[in-house]
Amino acid sequence: MQLSTPRLILRSWMESDRLPFAEMSQDAQVMEYLRPLPTRDASDAWIDFQISHQSSHGFCLWAVESKESGVFMGAVGLLRIGFVAPFTPAIEVGWRLARQFWGQGFAVEAARVSLQFGFEEIRLKEIVAHASTRNVRSRRVMAKLGMSHDSAEDFDHPRMPENDALRRQALYRLTQEVWLS
Template identity: 80%
Template sequence: MQVLTQRLLLRPWRDSDRLPFAQMSQDAAVMEYLRPLATREASDAWIDFQISHQSSHGFCMWAVESRASGAFMGAVGLLRIGFVASFTPAVEVGWRLARPFWGQGFAVEAARASVQFGFDELHLAEIVAHAGIRNIRSRRLMAKLGMSHDSAADFDHPRIPEGDPLRRQVLYRLTREAWI
């Protein structure tokens, strides 16, 4: 399974992705609004979860590769949300790219392709996205995807401890009808 865009390949994970993903996950700027993956073991476990999710559901946060250079760029894709909230069950679109690839439209390009896959191949009725309330870059990306902020559904992430600035999350939604 793979998803192609003009510049990107979203594909299953390879063992060769583990080191660059772990290195990306140690970059404080990349991880500023994400739950930390403090060790190589945690990073590998995250990839193992994606591989398992792909096997079970037919999608995951895929590895992103440059079609021009073959370079590993990060992870973008879809996930079933694994916690209980007012909007679950749901499928979310998410992204994390290595810093050298920021500001070039790659995250939007990959996220659009993921959303298209979700609506066309998975026949989802809705896709959501959530981020820490101060994560302005991700909120801009959600808006570029045509997602609407549903402030009534903003929530405290149950897997983030009280007092952590990432606990309060904004929720954005996109229906298949709005996408078409």
């Protein structure tokens, strides 16, 4: 599996991605609004889950690399949401990039090709995204992707403890109809 943009390649995971992903997962700023992956085993398990998801569903949060340098940059793609919420079952678009790649449009670029794959190749009717209501950067990416937000749909993430500051999540939606228009 491989998708590409002018600057990026979204591809299946390789063994060589494990160390840079683990290092990225130890960066407090990268993980500020994400569920922690505190150990190498935890980050390897996250990658193993993506590989399994790709095998089962034909998509996952793919490894992202620079076309120019071949450097691992992070993960972007589509995922079946694995928890129960008012909007599930659903497919989400998501991203996590190493900090040195922030602010350069890479998340939007990679998410756009993921949405294109979801809507045009596998013909999904809707794709959602969610992030902590505090995560201004990711919410900005969602808006740039043309996703809509209705604060009445914001929800408490069932996998976050009740007292966790990240429990409240903003839900964004994009339909195939809007994408294709």
